[in-house]
Amino acid sequence: MTLLTYQVFKTVADIGSFHKAADILGLTPSAVSHSVSALESELGFAVLNRSKSGVTLTNYGEHLLPYVNAVLNADESLHQFIAETNGLKQGKVKMAVFSSVCTNxxxxILSSFHKKHEGITIEVFQGTYDDVSYWLKNGVVDLGFLSVSAAKDIPIEPLFRDPLLCVLPKGTKKSGKTMTIEEMRTHQFVTQRESTDADIQNFLKENKLDVQSHYHVVDDLATVRLVEKGFGICLMPELVMNDIPYEVDTYPVEPAAARIIGIATMNPNFMAPAVRTMYRYIIDYYKRI
Known part of the structure; x- marks a missing residue:
């Protein structure tokens, strides 16, 4: 098996199409198909399901992909090390972010980093906490922004404390500067899936808030829009509310709570030079804000 074989398999797995993978790799569809077939013949098992609707990973393929990613990442690290040794600052960094980090x-970060390191390319993947964790563990990305609570067993460097706020329809609360647990108990909630707001779910559980909700959404804008229209209240990190255009009221929660945002990587002691450069840049960046 060659690195090209691994790259073909990864590209087809990511794209879900032999033809599209061929366009990306600059190969013919038949060459891509032959490469995958040769891989499967050498392995002794199928890695892809072929159908009229597209291409998907088999169970064996899903287990193989992280190892293929590790090989390709190691090859990239080797090339970056050689370039660094020869005095060249170049390479690629694949970074995952969740929505509020992406917009705020x-x-x-990308603009200021590029001015200092023009030879380093940054590839960005946006998703939920669960997406970022999956991409890190499977070698799809090198670095990822996560909340500390969502990181679990993934090594993470804490960077920023983001307070949790209670969001209410405008004019709902008549007095007080905070929103207490007892006040929250009297309201219906608009909630999000746990993969989207793990820290808020933890806050609810820790304070024994058994919320009642008929609205289970993923998008922050949709959540706050429902609140604005009077369908309930919600909890949101302060950083998220920077992006919200709707007319609502926000109050710090009591007891005070926050999510801790950090930068995560599976191997903090072994990073490719470009990845290490970005990792250190991000840490220094947040020391200044």
Missing amino acids: WLPE
């Missing part, structure tokens, strides 16, 4: 911080 990422543009400035």
Whole structure:
């Protein structure tokens, strides 16, 4: 098996199409198909399901992909090390982010980083906490922003404390500067899936808030829009509310709570030079804000 074989398999798995993978790799569809077939013949098992609707990973393929990613990442690390040794600062960093980091911080980070390190390419993947964790564990990305509570067993460097706020329809609360647990108990909630707001779910559980909700959404904008229209209240990190255009009221929760945002990587002691450069840049960046 060659690195090209691994790259073909990864690209087809990511894209779900032999033809599209061929376009990306600059190969013919028949060459891509032959490469995958040769891989399967050498392995002794099928790695892809072929159908008219597209291509998907078999169970064996799903287990193989993280190892293929590790090989390709190691090859990238080797090339970066050689370039660094020869005095060249170049390479690629694959980074995962969740929504509020993507909109609030990422543009400035990418812009300022590129001015200092023009030879390093950054590839960005946006998703939920669960997506970021999956991508990190399976070698799809090198670095990922996560909340500390969502990281679990993934090594993470804490960076930023993001307070939790209670969001209410405008004019709902008549007095007080905070929103207490007892006050929250009297309201219907608009909630999100646990993969989207693990820290909020933890806050609810820790304070024995058995919330009643008929609205289970994923998108932050949709959640707050429902609150604005009077369908309930919700909890949101302060950073999220920076992106919200709707007319609602926000109050710090009591007891005070926050999510801790950090930068995570599976191997903090073994990173490719470009990845290490970005990792250190992000840590220094948050020391300044």
